[in-house]
Amino acid sequence: MAQVRRSPLADQAAELLLERIRSGEWALGAKLPGETTLAPQLGVGRSTVREAIRQLAGRGVLASRQGAGVFVTALDVPEDWDVVLRRADIVSVIEARIAVETEAAALAAERRTPTDLRTIRRAFDHRDQQRGETVELVDADTAFHRAIVVAAHNPILTELFDGFTPRLRQAMIDMLRLRGDHGDDADQDAHADLVEAIAGRDAGGAQARSRAHLQALKAALT
Known part of the structure; x- marks a missing residue:
């Protein structure tokens, strides 16, 4: 021994x-x-x-x-979350975002307050104003999606979303620069539909719209 x-x-x-x-x-x-x-x-x-x-x-x-x-309670020391995210490829991060954000969108539709909805709409409008830019659009898009997650009123979902953000930000900037896609009308309309589903307390619709948006993002990265 x-x-x-x-x-x-x-x-x-x-x-x-x-x-x-x-x-x-x-x-x-x-x-x-x-x-x-x-x-x-x-x-x-x-x-x-x-x-x-x-x-x-x-x-x-x-x-x-x-x-x-x-x-x-565990058979090994859990790996540091930041280390896991740094090593994960971007598609894996998007898949994790799908799991977190689709549930958050459904919960936001059920739980959002009038203040939450105003915050989401302001973030949506700011995102619209940043179309044609790159870094600014990525940051505005992140703020928009975070506003929805916050409206779910689940602090663990918010913490998970915040953990994804640094790993994803540069990849999104690089993707937009390569594609020359800086938020076309179809993309903005998809976000508008998500806002309206949350405003209408349509949990199923919000979940479906969030999933469709992120699945399209995943497809663009593969």
């Missing part, structure tokens, strides 16, 4: 526990042995084991349940 040899002890103990979890010694949902068992196995004191468990809990691998013990 591998034991800790150098400091910082808690960091090493955490890594040794993580290696054992990765190796399959404990299944997902399994309860870890107690500190009195783990401490001699790792060659450290119980306080070091506690700190190692806290580290892995903070990384999403373990969870302490009061009165029940420590349980495995």
Whole structure:
């Protein structure tokens, strides 16, 4: 059984526990042995084991349940979201946007307030004003779609959308420059239809229009 040899002890103990979890010694949902068992196995004191468990809990691998013990909640450290997005190709990001934005559009149609609708309409008008530009249109388009996501009143959807934005922005700018497409009438009309579906509280229509728009964007990138 591998034991800790150098400091910082808690960091090493955490890594040794993580290696054992990765190796399959404990299944997902399994309860870890107690500190009195783990401490001699790792060659450290119980306080070091506690700190190692806290580290892995903070990384999403373990969870302490009061009165029940420590349980495995992931079989590896979840990868940083920014790293995942940087590595993902743009089509994968668009597919993720479809999942997020089509649901957000439906929820926005159901939940939008008068203030939300005014914000969406202002963003739509600003997007219209930026047609013929490149960077400005991409940023105005992002603001428009974000206004719809915000109107869904689901903070997790908003956070996911904001995570996509930096990864997608430059790709969209490059695509517009290559195609020379800076928001034609058909594109703006499609966005107008989405606004009206949300205004009319047509959840199914908003979802369908959002999906059609993003599927067309995906097709343009492939």
